[in-house]
Amino acid sequence: MVDQISDDLGDEIPVFVGILNGSFMFVSDFVKKYPKPCEVTFIKLASYEGVKSTEDIQRLIGLTQDLSGREVVILEDIIDSGNTLVEVHRIFKNENVKSLKIATLFYKPEAYKKDFKLDYIGIKIPTKFIVGYGLDYDGLGRDLPEVYQLQTTQPMTNLVLFGPPGAGKGTQADFLKEKYNLVHISTGDVFRYNIKNETALGMLAKSFMDKGELVPDQVTIDMLNEEVEKNADANGFIFDGFPRTNAQAEALDKLLKDKDSQINAMVALEVDDEVLVGRLLKRGETSGRADDADESIIRNRIKQYYSKTAILKDYYSSQNKYFGVDGVGNIEEITVRLSAVIDNL
Ligand code: AMP
Secondary structure, eight states: OHHHHHHHHTTSOOEEEEEETTTHHHHHHHHHHOOSOOEEEEEEEEEEETTEEEEEEEEEEOOOSOOTTOEEEEEEEEESSOHHHHHHHHHHTTSOOSEEEEEEEEEOTTTOOOOOOOOEEEEEOOSOOEEBTTBOBTTBOTTOSSOEEOOOSOOOEEEEEEOSTTSSHHHHHHHHHHHHTOEEEEHHHHHHHHHHTTOHHHHHHHHHHTTTOOOOHHHHHHHHHHHHHHTTTOSEEEEESOOOSHHHHHHHHHHHHTTTOOOOEEEEEEOOHHHHHHHHHHHHHHHOOHHHHOHHHHHHHHHHIIIIITTHHHHHHTTTOEEEEEOOSOHHHHHHHHHHHHHTO
């Protein structure tokens, strides 16, 4: 933009007029790069009231020098609705300047409602609120050397509740979802629901589940995506039984990234194998689950966990997101241990 403006202005000494407050960093960097002599001045307009662009632009400091006959370039940090330009043109209407050009670092084409010509545009951006490099959010952030987009969605809390079959994930998830107002998604439960309702997904999953094998990744990932989409307004999720493979963990990261979010922690219930087998056989007496009734299938599920799923501990440990919790004890004690981890996130 500097090169283009200096070419266009030739050898006349221009006056660059920055619009305060937002443009101070831009003007400073701009004139440092300007290759020829120039003058710099500022006018101060207030267009933002807190965080909302208002129609009513106030002139706080107007022109303090005579600019008649001069080449003037307005330097704006950002033009969105264009309301500020109304006041700029009003200020210059009777100044008899030789030329008045408008240069803006950022421009929101979808928000622009005026007809004034914009002579120089740095970067076109979508209608999102940005902050930093002179631009503020309710007074703050002007000092930041980089530009950021304000996050508009509430940050979510997303937990992976982890542990071998029988560790008590479902039981604990019931408490945690109430306490932290999260949506609990148990992939095992969703599969069982589909089997009960004899859906295509259920029929497909059943053949794997009955043997204690994992359902293929793509089937599981598609189903999980759908469950998350059904709860688009959630404060966050407790993922129970998912992810169970690296591919699933990567798919989950991608899904959450698309929502400007992430997994905050994997909380893992650690329970000894023999305790698990005992618990699952006992559950099988009442749960009606075929995969809880047979000790060899139970042992296969635990084996699957260690051979395929336990590697996810490394996946989350490497991001400092793994928290092991002793899963042996009474239900309340374990809830307290899990809450201590979550409260510290
Ligand atoms: P669970 O209720 O979590 O013990 O899951 C019961 C069964 O559902 C597992 O043994 C698998 O066959 C299947 N399943 C549940 N979640 C997944 C997953 N994330 N990936 C593959 N299979 C799964």
